[in-house]
Amino acid sequence: MKHLVLTVTTGLLITLGTGSADAHPRHAVHGRTVVVEKQVVVTPAPVRNLVARSAGDLFDTVPSHHVRIVHQGRNYYVADGVFYVREGARFRVVRPVAGIRVAALPRGYTTVRIGGVVHYRFNDVTYRRVNSVYVVV
Numbered sequence: 413m414k415h416l417v418l419t420v421t422t423g424l425l426i427t428l429g430t431g432s433a434d435a436h437p438r439h440a441v442h443g444r445t446v447v448v449e450k451q452v453v454v455t456p457a458p459v460r461n462l463v464a465r466s467a468g469d470l471f472d473t474v475p476s477h478h479v480r481i482v483h484q485g486r487n488y489y490v491a492d493g494v495f496y497v498r499e500g501a502r503f504r505v506v507r508p509v510a511g512i513r514v515a516a517l518p519r520g521y522t523t524v525r526i527g528g529v530v531h532y533r534f535n536d537v538t539y540r541r542v543n544s545v546y547v548v549v
Contacts, residue, residue, distance in 0.1 A: 469505045483512045493518030512548045
């Protein structure tokens with residue numbers, strides 16, 4: 413019971429103490445100026461565990477975070493820069509055809525210049541920015 417009371421009391425003191433310091437980052441204490449510095453911890457976004465996928469590989473499912481893109485009447489499923497098409501009940505990894513448009517580039521792309529124009533490359537696929545989308549070239 414003492415442990416619980418001590419934990420709750422400590423938590424309240426910490427909460428009340430940091431609240432006033434955050435509200436007044438520079439305040440006077442008995443005629444002195446005290447500067448309170450608040451540390452900010454930045455954590456990177458989680459990285460998905462990528463599985464090596466090559467053109468021709470078959471899978472029972474596509475990753476749950478995939479995006480469906482329709483190009484020339486064919487459905488493509490794109491996840492982490494990998495393109496899939498449905499074959500029966502399974503999904504085959506394919507190389508994308510030129511002209512497919514995606515809203516965002518996959519994490520890990522590189523920037524290249526081709527003929528003085530900036531292009532983006534990932535997984536042996538080259539993209540060119542057109543307005544607000546990226547087009548496979």
